[in-house]
Amino acid sequence: MKTYGTEPTVPDPVQVGIAELAVVEGSDTLKSYGLGSCLAVALYDPGTEVGGLAHVMLPSGDDVDGADRKPGKYADTAIRALLRRMVERGANYVDVEAKLTGGSDMFEFESFGESVGQRNVDAARSELEKLGVPIVAEDVGGSRGRTVEFTPATGAVTVRSSSEGGEVCEL
Amino acid sequence: MKLDVNALGTFHRIAREGATLAAGRLTRLADVDTQVGVTKLNFMRGSELRREFEDGERVGIRVALSGGLEGHSLVVFDRESALRIVGILLEETEEFDGMTESAITEVGHIINGGHVDGWADVLETVVDVSTPEFVEGSGPEPFFEGIDDAPTGDDLAILFRSRIEAVGTEIGFDHYLFPDRSSMATLLDRIRTGEGVAYDKLEGFDRMAERGADEVAETVTTMTGIETAVEIRRLNFVALETIPRTVPDERLVGIAFEFDGTPSGYLLFLFDEESAHAVVDAMVPGGADGEGFDGMARSAITELGNIMASGFLDGWANVLGTTIDHSPPEFVHDIGAAAVDPIVVKLGERQEFAFVFDTVITADGRELDCEVYAIPDERDLERALDDLEVDRVEEAPTTAEFDSVEGS
Structure with missing residues (x-):
């Protein structure tokens, strides 16, 4: 039988696709590509270096049947699931901090109303407030896509603008 | 059935x-x-x-x-x-x-x-x-x-x-x-x-996909002088969140529309950068200024997108015997997923799955790929199909007059 992973290599970042979430520790890196109106929620506990990233698609799953099957899809269920999994891995609930990025409005369509991206931002802020998790940094809104990398060891969230020019900002 | x-x-x-x-x-x-x-x-x-x-x-x-x-x-x-x-x-x-x-x-x-x-x-x-x-x-x-x-x-x-x-x-x-x-x-x-919709009426789906794709390929050929053909034409039923995952992780040039009628929904044309340059070179005499997609390049691609959208939706409206209007074009130059996710987020408010009319247009021997994502609102689509008389599908003319509604 073949064995894999015997060569010592730098681990690739774990990709967190749309509607997914993942929890890691230390210097492991989580990455989400091409967020438009979606929102990336990064939670971490600086003490234990346990952290997680959710690539949220919609504001609220509380009234949706079967939302528990895909907790990463909704801002509220994703934040609760991240916290639970982090605590299970040793994070201290009271020390957890949040960083938000994404929630752009890429198109001005009539059917989109005021803002599609902003609703995700509002939902995440309100759920975090309810749970007493402070938002320590955010880069939200605008009309550009973002690619996000997050490492719990430092709590650093690197946001790369994916439109022309491609500026990078660190949260 | x-x-x-x-x-x-x-x-x-x-x-x-x-x-x-x-x-x-x-x-x-x-x-x-x-x-x-x-x-x-x-x-x-x-x-x-x-x-x-x-x-x-x-x-x-x-x-x-x-x-x-x-x-x-x-x-x-x-x-x-x-x-x-x-x-x-x-x-x-x-x-x-x-x-x-x-x-x-x-x-x-x-x-x-x-x-x-x-x-x-x-x-x-x-x-x-x-x-x-x-x-x-x-x-x-x-x-x-x-x-x-x-x-x-x-x-x-x-x-x-x-x-x-x-x-x-x-x-x-x-x-x-x-x-x-x-x-x-x-x-x-x-x-x-x-x-529900009679299973046999799903045939209408396939005709829609076919007509829409053919119209787009024809439009590109007429506008750019580059011979193009429909490479892939698929009708997929997927969970909404899988749509951005299937778009390439690279910066693409896109033109997006919302359309309104029976059915309503969203339409997105995505070119990789090289293909977008090929389109610009073919449409703008002497080529556009610079490497980016501003000014002339942007208006050329947007114009092409607008005509492609009319052709595509025209094909659908003919098959379904309905009227479909579309919005003015929205230009985007960004990572593919970022251009698709707003549409998925919007539709996700009401539906979990979507029919995606997935089409790829290519040119023989040249770099010109265009991916077309047409995502109708599922409720409208079910109604449109239900109203469809399968027999008349064959009689529908391939090309008909179609007025896009600008500024609506």
């Missing part, structure tokens, strides 16, 4: 669970991390299905189903995927022998078992599965031979396309269900929650 979005959603979930089960089993058998990639429900004409089998070698298993669900079920891998499975379970090989055949049969059987168990659960009955038969070859014959219910000609088949991702590799497989018609009708009655 009628089906609705809920029934298709159930099919989708069963397919995904079948793939998850198989991925889990692979993990245990080979001690390799695996996860399920994208699962798609695909509609395909019998004639096209057979044509697809003409291309390349395939390996798989087929079983007969009886009891609660009558018919046949096939799990088919392309040769590369099959070799990867063998590579994971045994060792690298170039040929299929007794040993490798049994590895493929085992994996195929697990995937099939996952699906069949899902259907049995839905039907609350027992479905008997015959011993799996290993099949290999190029061309449709070895796979479809002796199966009366295999679709031919214009019959529309439902198939399930899934991917399992393992460390540094990917295994793709197609799962075909060829049920006996009355058996399928019972299954659909059980999982349908709404009125």
